Amino acid sequence: MRTADQLKIKLFMDGAEIESIRAAIASMPHIKGFTTNPTLMRKAGVKDYAAFAKEAISVVKGLSISFEVFSDEFFEMEREARIIHSWGPNASVKIPITNTRAESSIPLIRHLSADGIPLNITAIMTNDQVRAVGQALHPDIPSIVSVFAGRIADAGLDPVPLMRQAAEILRDRPKAELLWASPREVLNIVQAEETGCKIITATKDILAKLPLLGRDLTEYSLDTVKMFYNDAAAAGYKI
Ligand code: G3P
Numbered sequence: 206m207r208t209a210d211q212l213k214i215k216l217f218m219d220g221a222e223i224e225s226i227r228a229a230i231a232s233m234p235h236i237k238g239f240t241t242n243p244t245l246m247r248k249a250g251v252k253d254y255a256a257f258a259k260e261a262i263s264v265v266k267g268l269s270i271s272f273e274v275f276s277d278e279f280f281e282m283e284r285e286a287r288i289i290h291s292w293g294p295n296a297s298v299k300i301p302i303t304n305t306r307a308e309s310s311i312p313l314i315r316h317l318s319a320d321g322i323p324l325n326i327t328a329i330m331t332n333d334q335v336r337a338v339g340q341a342l343h344p345d346i347p348s349i350v351s352v353f354a355g356r357i358a359d360a361g362l363d364p365v366p367l368m369r370q371a372a373e374i375l376r377d378r379p380k381a382e383l384l385w386a387s388p389r390e391v392l393n394i395v396q397a398e399e400t401g402c403k404i405i406t407a408t409k410d411i412l413a414k415l416p417l418l419g420r421d422l423t424e425y426s427l428d429t430v431k432m433f434y435n436d437a438a439a440a441g442y443k444i
Pocket of ligand 1: 219240242245353355356386387406
């Protein structure tokens, strides 16, 4: 079993709390990049999109960080994408695979990628989508293909075979890095690496469990027993 130091997959942090991003930069050398989305930003209480993004870009010191467009119209998404791109060479522009009317973003993806803009295609859940994205991305432009493996698992499907196939689909596109998005547990980091994903993005809660990776289970079992014992004693339980 690997420990966190032995991981080959790149670990990104998913979130929009500036203090967590700052703390990760200061004390988590395993973190190689960051992802955000409008839902996480809203949850973190971000009011001013551009101000937050610019501050985050300055905090991450050149590491990759993704910001998502939020318009539902492709011409407006393009405008937002070009502004996000202007904020820094390490800012990847997240484009959802469709708009809310299920209209495909593929023509916009092809256009922006051909213009040299690093994209992160998001909310992908099928390998037909992965195939279409792989064909639309410019082969020389670094990009990220975010498959929401955790949501696939939430739907009761094993994401492992799907992710393995996605990695195979993108094999001839080395600049398009497959990202395991929305992990639910530390096991997913191991699965992501084994299926050929290049990146996994995880919330700070999952990243906080990283030291458990590769833990001796007999020792872990004993620690768990001690936890029960200490809590019962601290609570002063008597029967
Ligand atoms: O990176 C994708 C992630 O932000 C979505 O996660 O937990 O909403 O499925 P979740």
